[in-house]
Amino acid sequence: MKKNYKVLSVFIFLASFSTVTHATENVLITSDNFALKTDYFKPNIASDRAVLMLHQCNYNRSMYTKIGEQLAQLGIHALSLDFRGFGESVNHQYDIEKVRSQPDDTRRSAWLTLSQNWPDDVALAYNYLKNKIGNHGRIAIIGASCGGTQAVNLAQSTPMSAIVFFSSAQNETNIARYKTDLANVPTLIIAAEQDGRTYSSAKTLFDSAMHINSKLISYKGSEHGYPLLTKDPNLAQLMVSWLNQQL
Template structure:
């Protein structure tokens, strides 16, 4: 798509009553093995009888959190009138978990104002864990605002992590020009310059909060927040882990991931994501990192970014567990889940993305087509993305060569000529830019593969290109 278009946007209640004295009341569960308690072993010690009727001590085997079985002793003292019991739990083998579960709930979230470097007000919410611990910065997708993270942030705070969410400028309650009011000239500056500076400002706020362990920070992003999260980790070594939902990163971000084997990644994406090419992009990203704690979740349905939380209720809890494990001191690396390995497609994309690799990629593609004229080594959407990623920082010559791949592979698509026209114009090759813009309009007349809104966008882009070149479209 043309550059002028903006990219889219319990267990049992008794456990909660556990007190420092080790005393709590509960009813005997119908299925005691379903009682969920942490890994550590707890022992029942003293009991004050409720009546003279007693049931002898009994050992129960209980399923704990992700660990081996836990045994507790139980004496049920039953009254003649009812079956209530008094369970007294006194000692846990790990004092760290005792402190976590016995303490009061974290303090309520606090809405704060953060001032950006240029004076714009950034509205944020700080979710304190109420005790020292790691920090997590969550960056929203560009069709939402910070409040989409509230449930996950509250869960993270309850688990001992201090969390900050904030509205990007132009979104939610933050200041700045609303994102949909930016001109095509303003948008790249905001996304490439203002957003990173704002993320750094939010990061500094997070690590300055009392009790936040500066050396153990995680970042999570959805959609446009993915690239911002990766770039934050690239700028700040304190960021030790990343959670990335439904988007890719730019060439500098990809190179950083290649060079950061110690950085664990949690990625999730759905096949029905409306953002074209995002599944292939994320498969490519996970293939760049060899970290054994990496986790890749690919769903058949779920939508884009945080929309997956509604379709997959287990996902937020899995993210909480993963953040807790990888940010622990020392880290407890969970078993990785890499359902996406390096493939012929990811290897070809690596060749395209490598400095000086495009000529070899073109040759490899030509040879593959000779062997099999129907071979497909890449999707139109992904090559289009990669081409524009090289075009934006001013690398127009490489962008031209990359986008030529799409013309070779998808010669009937109007969009590939519109995109190549952009690259030629940026490289100063006006005649070729004009030729490709006209080709896009010519193909649109008989195009039935693209939906109406896409055809409309291509038409407007190509006509704008010709107008810029001093030509009136036919």
């Protein structure tokens, strides 16, 4: 079986970047007239490759600044967005701080009201990138923590060339969806060993992955998502290198 050829590995990517490609701030308007703030990293060459970057739910789109810059320098379009209710994608109706301040008996329903819009919002961001690279282009997606569920949602409904699960715990339903529909997509899985459910589901996803280029990068400790980028200064380049190879 293909999975017998999978390799658990941490690889080194050494590259020098002569120029820095800074983000352009964009606003995407949804069908219900909500303003989604995004950062778009445009390569300096014509390109049919792109990466959509979804943040974790205790950060915002700025967690991908370095990764977006490095992708663009390699000729890859990159887009990060603030989920509805996070970062600069907030209004009087959608604001994660208001959700978090609610009592326990109403917080869950408020969270569902907020997050139920995310699949459509993410699809809008995907289509923005698709318009940049054309119908025959290749798109990958990074989902950090809660962003991993949105990555699964999108990858099930649209062609995806690669997936990165970054400290993203997946429930049994999502793992089953991955096994059924996405196991043959190159998948990079990143997790810290003491990060509870995140690490156990990472191992399950990796065991389910069928593509020869699927990899698991594990760390000692309990850092979750963005702090791993600080802990390991090479991690951003590792992610960029792997994505560049798949695209």
